[in-house]
Amino acid sequence: MTRPRPAPYATRVDVDTLPPPARPRRAAPKRAEGDLRTAVLDAARQLLVREGYRDLSMRDVARAVGCSVSSIYLYFAGKDALVHALMDEGFARWHRRMQEVADGADGAEARLDAVCRAYVEFGLANPEFYEIMYMFHSDRMARYPKELFRRARRNLDDLGALAAAYAAEAGAAPGAAPDADAVRATALWATLHGIVSTIVADRLDRRLDRARFVDGAVRFALAGVRGGA
Amino acid sequence: MTRPRPAPYATRVDVDTLPPPARPRRAAPKRAEGDLRTAVLDAARQLLVREGYRDLSMRDVARAVGCSVSSIYLYFAGKDALVHALMDEGFARWHRRMQEVADGADGAEARLDAVCRAYVEFGLANPEFYEIMYMFHSDRMARYPKELFRRARRNLDDLGALAAAYAAEAGAAPGAAPDADAVRATALWATLHGIVSTIVADRLDRRLDRARFVDGAVRFALAGVRGGA
Amino acid sequence: MTRPRPAPYATRVDVDTLPPPARPRRAAPKRAEGDLRTAVLDAARQLLVREGYRDLSMRDVARAVGCSVSSIYLYFAGKDALVHALMDEGFARWHRRMQEVADGADGAEARLDAVCRAYVEFGLANPEFYEIMYMFHSDRMARYPKELFRRARRNLDDLGALAAAYAAEAGAAPGAAPDADAVRATALWATLHGIVSTIVADRLDRRLDRARFVDGAVRFALAGVRGGA
Amino acid sequence: MTRPRPAPYATRVDVDTLPPPARPRRAAPKRAEGDLRTAVLDAARQLLVREGYRDLSMRDVARAVGCSVSSIYLYFAGKDALVHALMDEGFARWHRRMQEVADGADGAEARLDAVCRAYVEFGLANPEFYEIMYMFHSDRMARYPKELFRRARRNLDDLGALAAAYAAEAGAAPGAAPDADAVRATALWATLHGIVSTIVADRLDRRLDRARFVDGAVRFALAGVRGGA
DNA sequence: TATGAATGAGTATTCATTCAT
DNA sequence: TATGAATGAATACTCATTCAT
Numbered sequence: 004m005t006r007p008r009p010a011p012y013a014t015r016v017d018v019d020t021l022p023p024p025a026r027p028r029r030a031a032p033k034r035a036e037g038d039l040r041t042a043v044l045d046a047a048r049q050l051l052v053r054e055g056y057r058d059l060s061m062r063d064v065a066r067a068v069g070c071s072v073s074s075i076y077l078y079f080a081g082k083d084a085l086v087h088a089l090m091d092e093g094f095a096r097w098h099r100r101m102q103e104v105a106d107g108a109d110g111a112e113a114r115l116d117a118v119c120r121a122y123v124e125f126g127l128a129n130p131e132f133y134e135i136m137y138m139f140h141s142d143r144m145a146r147y148p149k150e151l152f153r154r155a156r157r158n159l160d161d162l163g164a165l166a167a168a169y170a171a172e173a174g175a176a177p178g179a180a181p182d183a184d185a186v187r188a189t190a191l192w193a194t195l196h197g198i199v200s201t202i203v204a205d206r207l208d209r210r211l212d213r214a215r216f217v218d219g220a221v222r223f224a225l226a227g228v229r230g231g232a
Numbered sequence: 233m234t235r236p237r238p239a240p241y242a243t244r245v246d247v248d249t250l251p252p253p254a255r256p257r258r259a260a261p262k263r264a265e266g267d268l269r270t271a272v273l274d275a276a277r278q279l280l281v282r283e284g285y286r287d288l289s290m291r292d293v294a295r296a297v298g299c300s301v302s303s304i305y306l307y308f309a310g311k312d313a314l315v316h317a318l319m320d321e322g323f324a325r326w327h328r329r330m331q332e333v334a335d336g337a338d339g340a341e342a343r344l345d346a347v348c349r350a351y352v353e354f355g356l357a358n359p360e361f362y363e364i365m366y367m368f369h370s371d372r373m374a375r376y377p378k379e380l381f382r383r384a385r386r387n388l389d390d391l392g393a394l395a396a397a398y399a400a401e402a403g404a405a406p407g408a409a410p411d412a413d414a415v416r417a418t419a420l421w422a423t424l425h426g427i428v429s430t431i432v433a434d435r436l437d438r439r440l441d442r443a444r445f446v447d448g449a450v451r452f453a454l455a456g457v458r459g460g461a
Numbered sequence: 462m463t464r465p466r467p468a469p470y471a472t473r474v475d476v477d478t479l480p481p482p483a484r485p486r487r488a489a490p491k492r493a494e495g496d497l498r499t500a501v502l503d504a505a506r507q508l509l510v511r512e513g514y515r516d517l518s519m520r521d522v523a524r525a526v527g528c529s530v531s532s533i534y535l536y537f538a539g540k541d542a543l544v545h546a547l548m549d550e551g552f553a554r555w556h557r558r559m560q561e562v563a564d565g566a567d568g569a570e571a572r573l574d575a576v577c578r579a580y581v582e583f584g585l586a587n588p589e590f591y592e593i594m595y596m597f598h599s600d601r602m603a604r605y606p607k608e609l610f611r612r613a614r615r616n617l618d619d620l621g622a623l624a625a626a627y628a629a630e631a632g633a634a635p636g637a638a639p640d641a642d643a644v645r646a647t648a649l650w651a652t653l654h655g656i657v658s659t660i661v662a663d664r665l666d667r668r669l670d671r672a673r674f675v676d677g678a679v680r681f682a683l684a685g686v687r688g689g690a
Numbered sequence: 691m692t693r694p695r696p697a698p699y700a701t702r703v704d705v706d707t708l709p710p711p712a713r714p715r716r717a718a719p720k721r722a723e724g725d726l727r728t729a730v731l732d733a734a735r736q737l738l739v740r741e742g743y744r745d746l747s748m749r750d751v752a753r754a755v756g757c758s759v760s761s762i763y764l765y766f767a768g769k770d771a772l773v774h775a776l777m778d779e780g781f782a783r784w785h786r787r788m789q790e791v792a793d794g795a796d797g798a799e800a801r802l803d804a805v806c807r808a809y810v811e812f813g814l815a816n817p818e819f820y821e822i823m824y825m826f827h828s829d830r831m832a833r834y835p836k837e838l839f840r841r842a843r844r845n846l847d848d849l850g851a852l853a854a855a856y857a858a859e860a861g862a863a864p865g866a867a868p869d870a871d872a873v874r875a876t877a878l879w880a881t882l883h884g885i886v887s888t889i890v891a892d893r894l895d896r897r898l899d900r901a902r903f904v905d906g907a908v909r910f911a912l913a914g915v916r917g918g919a
Numbered sequence: 920t921a922t923g924a925a926t927g928a929g930t931a932t933t934c935a936t937t938c939a940t
Numbered sequence: 941t942a943t944g945a946a947t948g949a950a951t952a953c954t955c956a957t958t959c960a961t
Contacts, residue, residue, distance in 0.1 A: 227453060749931090760949095
């Protein structure tokens with residue numbers, strides 16, 4: 004821990020410019036015009052997952068983007084706002100993806116299976132988002148989570164609906180308890196989350212093939228939906 | 233986020249006397265005489281989960297213990313070593329607990345069921361340990377993970393053995409793939425981890441009863457073991 | 462001290478739309494069309510006394526005026542120039558006022574009395590000016606004070622003349638020293654200044670009625686002119 | 691304004707050490723052992739009057755003292771606490787001095803005269819204290835002024851008592867108003883304050899001899915006490 | 920005439936760690 | 941065994957100013 008921070012300039016995002024160290028007085032704007040905001044988001048997303056919230060520093064972001072620290076404040080009120088924007092973006096992205104996938108599949112089972120795989124793929128393909136979205140301790144972030152969590156919940160509810168449809172189709176005993184659906188949905192999500200976070204956190208046994216594991220784990224999850232809760 | 237840390241010590245003006253600097257000598261010595269090392273571990277464990285790794289400060293630990301900052305360095309080489317010690321302790325504790333529980337149950341199903349529930353209970357009862365043990369990014373900690381992960385793996389293997397026994401007993405198709413057991417074990421652990429981390433990170437839907445959820449989710453997991461992978 | 466400045470703009474996460482940066486376009490244009498220079502002076506005057514020189518920020522001025530920061534630079538070379546303009550304005554205003562009052566009174570005593578009261582009133586009614594004019598440390602401001610201090614001196618000389626006339630009329634011993642007049646004038650001004658700054662800096666004992674204090678203090682000052690120096 | 695800050699090392703306080711620029715890894719403690727706190731106070735006192743509260747920076751103080759910035763925080767909780775300590779010290783010093791002087795004089799007139807002169811002398815000899823004590827805008831400092839101002843008020847009350855004694859002895863009309871004493875005391879203080887601050891703020895006409903002015907102004911003040919309010 | 924984007928230097932404060940005692 | 945003093949590097953954030961448009 005206290006990781007020897009990566010060499011200062013190693014993390015650049017724009018690979019094409021290496022401005023001469025002789026103080027580049029606005030000499031190298033070079034960035035895709037007008038898109039500093041986006042560049043900042045990109046850099047922050049990457050750094051955030053590499054460093055974690057507390058270790059993410061505005062300085063690092065600026066260095067990665069190639070702009071001054073204060074410029075970041077032109078687009079984001081502060082570190083918190085920056086991170087919130089990233090979370091927001093992540094939830095929205097996954098929401099779009101989930102609908103895409105669900106729309107593209109026929110039948111409850113195919114739909115749920117596809118969405119589960121997509122979830123894991125999304126998490127693995129966007130570990131930056133994933134960690135931001137789900138791996139924060141909620142009391143480590145303050146003040147504006149309300150609206151953010153509405154978004155997260157909507158995603159969960161959509162997943163729950165798919166699971167319920169599949170369970171019904173698969174003839175699962177309809178569960179006496181009135182909250183059976185909610186429990187099942189959350190258990191399913193917990194499983195998917197466990198899968199992703201195990202891999203993302205690099206805790207998967209090296210002897211295991213990742214694709215093989217994902218495949219098996221998703222089947223494990225579907226079996227849970229059929230038989231469980 | 234960026235919770236404004238409480239002012240380190242009261243910002244009062246010493247009103248009556250000019251000469252004496254009179255900084256507040258630690259208020260609560262409270263330490264169990266002679267066992268500073270243990271006291272430090274105790275304090276750190278609690279603070280770590282309250283604050284997270286990065287926000288955990290040696291000063292805070294020292295203050296909580298009632299000793300000087302530098303005294304901590306007599307027992308631990310640094311912040312990292314302190315945290316490593318805690319992880320070690322956590323893996324060992326869970327190992328003991330798992331064996332206890334497994335020994336106390338009869339039959340593969342009862343054994344696995346009991347151990348799964350115990351896992352969740354352990355995580356919820358010791359969120360400090362749990363987070364330290366499993367919710368760190370492995371590349372967020374450097375240098376000494378080797379022996380730690382051997383310990384973690386041993387725990388996982390033991391869980392896998394129980395799962396395999398149950399799957400066999402339940403007549404699950406023996407899985408063509410040679411790593412079927414490993415996949416199943418990991419999927420099971422991922423599910424349990426998902427359950428615990430969902431709750432520990434305070435992301436469980438408020439409308440859901442926690443006990444009800446845990447019960448349903450464990451049944452979900454067992455169904456996964458039977459039918460999945 | 463170090464009052465925590467209000468967060469520059471609301472730290473909210475824009476919740477509905479991802480793409481548009483949508484920073485809050487200034488809420489209150491409010492500017493009397495066409496006279497940006499005056500508007501800036503007005504805003505600066507008010508803010509200056511509320512915040513002090515160092516805490517006065519061009520951003521705040523711009524926000525108060527409803528223009529962009531850089532627009533201020535069209536009319537003033539910088540923060541310093543802005544403040545100098547305010548001082549200038551203040552000295553001129555007091556000069557006009559003093560003459561008005563002096564012209565409106567009959568007899569040396571009435572004249573001096575009226576002017577003294579007017580001075581205090583002026584200071585209390587225009588604390589912004591007052592502080593700018595007299596309560597800055599002269600070595601805290603650089604570069605352009607020459608012509609400003611000529612203006613200030615002229616005001617002091619005029620006051621001195623009135624005091625001399627009154628002293629003569631009141632039969633004060635004519636003071637052997639050749640600079641007696643100057644000393645008396647300055648002492649008088651110092652007293653008036655003390656009165657104003659005590660009140661303006663909010664250091665007047667709460668148990669004292671302000672009007673009563675001003676009245677008494679001016680009588681105190683006149684007595685000084687008669688008997689002192 | 692925006693004064694081009696004095697050359698970084700020009701303001702050193704300890705004149706005897708000029709440590710080699712080659713990073714003095716604890717090589718040059720040199721300072722009167724154990725007295726960093728005092729050294730910090732000394733440096734801060736000087737800088738404060740040179741720079742003003744807002745411009746006083748912990749960095750500058752550290753540089754002047756020759757210690758690291760963080761070392762200051764070993765003795766003062768922050769900038770505010772540092773300044774409060776200075777104010778405190780100033781009030782206490784003047785209190786001691788005033789009593790000394792009063793005790794050393796015979797008769798109400800001699801006593802008041804001596805104290806007035808001592809006040810001005812004190813202000814001129816300790817401009818740092820003086821400005822700290824009296825020239826702050828009270829709303830520019832927040833949070834802990836209560837106990838400080840009790841000290842200031844006590845000083846004022848003591849001065850008022852001397853003035854009352856002298857007024858009585860001098861046969862001044864005893865003033866119908868019940869608060870006549872308080873008004874007179876405050877007016878006297880305002881005058882003395884005006885005298886000091888005029889000189890301290892470097893606003894005294896260059897053509898005037900300072901000693902001559904002080905002498906005349908104090909006589910002016912005594913005349914005010916006799917005849918005024 | 921007016922602006923938005925950008926910046927470099929600056930701010931107070933916190934932290935892990937070292938070292939002489 | 942224990943500590944207090946000290947420090948260098950880090951942090952988020954603010955500000956006056958410039959410049960191309």
